Amino acid sequence: MSFIANPSAIEDSQSVSSKKSHKVSTPSAVENGQAVRHATVRRRPVFPFTAIVGQEEMKLALLLNVIDPKIGGVMIMGDRGTGKTTTIRALADLLPEIDVVADDPFNSSPTDPELMGETVRQQVEQGIELPVVKKKVTMVDLPLGATEDRVCGTIDIEKALSEGVKAFEPGLLAKANRGILYVDEVNLLDDHLVDVLLDSAASGWNTVEREGISIRHPARFVLVGSGNPEEGELRPQLLDRFGMHAEIRTVKDPALRVQIVEQRTEFDQDPPAFLEKHQAQQDELRHRLVKAQELLKQVTIDYDLRVKISQVCAELNVDGLRGDIVTNRAAKALAAFEGRTKVTVQDIRRVVTLCLRHRLRKDPLESIDSGYKVQKVFSEVFGIQEEEQ
Structure with a gap:
């Protein structure tokens, strides 16, 4: 899809999304x-x-x-x-x-x-x-x-x-x-x-x-x-x-909290002006998504990396194969988003926690892993020192 x-x-x-009237009217x-x-x-x-x-x-x-x-x-x-x-x-x-x-x-x-x-x-x-x-x-x-x-x-x-x-x-x-x-x-x-x-x-x-x-x-x-x-x-x-x-x-950082409050206040006071201010960034991100969807079919992931992804899932005792499949897909999507056709170890590192942390819980009363366990096993399997993260 x-x-x-x-x-x-x-x-x-x-191009009309940030105009003050917010109308889209085009002839047949x-x-x-x-x-x-x-x-x-x-x-x-x-x-x-x-x-x-x-x-x-x-x-x-x-x-x-x-x-x-x-x-x-x-x-x-x-x-x-x-x-x-x-x-x-x-x-x-x-x-x-x-x-x-x-x-x-x-x-x-x-x-x-x-x-x-x-x-x-x-x-x-x-x-x-x-x-x-x-x-x-x-x-x-x-x-x-x-x-x-x-x-x-x-x-x-x-x-x-x-x-x-x-x-x-x-x-x-x-x-x-x-x-x-x-x-x-x-x-x-x-x-x-x-x-x-x-x-x-x-x-x-x-x-x-x-x-x-x-x-x-x-x-x-x-x-x-x-x-x-x-x-x-x-x-x-x-x-x-x-x-x-x-x-x-x-967010705990006071300066960051102030920035969020100020941005929201600026948007509420004059939405068209705020939208116009961010229009260039919006357009750039939109084009990146378009290019990534077009590039996705060309992205490859080496067999050795696929084996290591499955090894991580096995050592974490992840049930089924959804974890393996999703991690492969997410890593490819990230590579496409960044304009590359080959998945790197860093791509996998960035998505592996998002793809696996919720698959570790066996007991409904157990809390979901924050990501430390996934990253620890990932580092061991891929031979990366944890302190480098």
């Missing part, structure tokens, strides 16, 4: 034989991603999942008021617009069959020309009180029986397709709903079945969960399904 539908149009699609046009139209949209200003101070673990994990969504999402655990929601909203706002089929409830791609709903796929196969619009990457907030029907969608049995059509009311998973699904306080969500989210995130599809009627639609999204460890942890079986685990802590 890619968030980047048309890299060559990034500058055009984002025809691109590549398809009708493309833009709707006039007024959006609330979002704090820029590049202006967020600190919390490097969380920002790195989110960026790597954008580059390669197959990493499997991020679980963010940390203190209250540390900017978790602000950072995730900023990430969604940072990403460039994507091409979607107009008025499609699943944000279907006009070109990729794997990201199309059933109706759109049939129309494409029949050669029907579909109207295409540009749309910001969707960030869907999943409320704690959401029911399974609200998450997965429902089938109108009465209409299906009386009119002979599959009347489907899409849920939040449909809305999140090709976007970001954010679950705040995911550790307080019912386990069966967490299972549904993780299954959809892993397979890329959501299936709803009722009374012999089955509906299947694409549901490819980056799953981001957050929570406060004081309110309890997820079960180890569920934690293992998240690709990465980031820990964030309240």
Whole structure:
């Protein structure tokens, strides 16, 4: 899955994001034989991603999942008021617009069959020309009180029986397709709903079945969960399904705290001016993400390094092979982000803790390793002195 539908149009699609009116209004046009139209949209200003101070673990994990969504999402655990929601909203706002089929409830791609709903796929196969619009990457907030029907969608049995059509009311998973699904306080969500989210995130599809009627639609999204460890942890079986685990802590440095307060105050007083101030950095980071997604397929990792990654997982007694797979993917995504086609030991070092720390816990009452154990084993396997870290 890619968030980047048309890299060559990034500058055009984002150049208006910091204008004072925050309107996007473009006349109808025809691109590549398809009708493309833009709707006039007024959006609330979002704090820029590049202006967020600190919390490097969380920002790195989110960026790597954008580059390669197959990493499997991020679980963010940390203190209250540390900017978790602000950072995730900023990430969604940072990403460039994507091409979607107009008025499609699943944000279907006009070109990729794997990201199309059933109706759109049939129309494409029949050669029907579909109207295409540009749309910001969707960030869907999943409320704690959401029911399974609200998450997965429902089938109108009465209409299906009386009119002979599959009347489907899409849920939040449909809305999140090709976007970001954010679950705040995911550790307080019912386990069966967490299972549904993780299954959809892993397979890329959501299936709803009722009374012999089955509906299947694409549901490819980056799953981001957050929570406060004081309110309890997820079960180890569920934690293992998240690709990465980031820990964030309240900033202790007084000077840094003052900088954060001043930045937030400046943004609240004059959002357009603050956005304009950071526009160049936003554009630069956006282009880096685009290039990283394009470069990712070319990135390689030496066999010796892959063996050592698996040795680290084995010595840490990590169950299953998810740890091995995610660490390889994250290291490749990091190399691509930095414009390289070959993974280095330092790439692995930077991601190994994020990928493995939450897979060590066997007892639900045991706390998650801060990273010391992972880094200690990593240093031993790779022959690096710990004091060099």
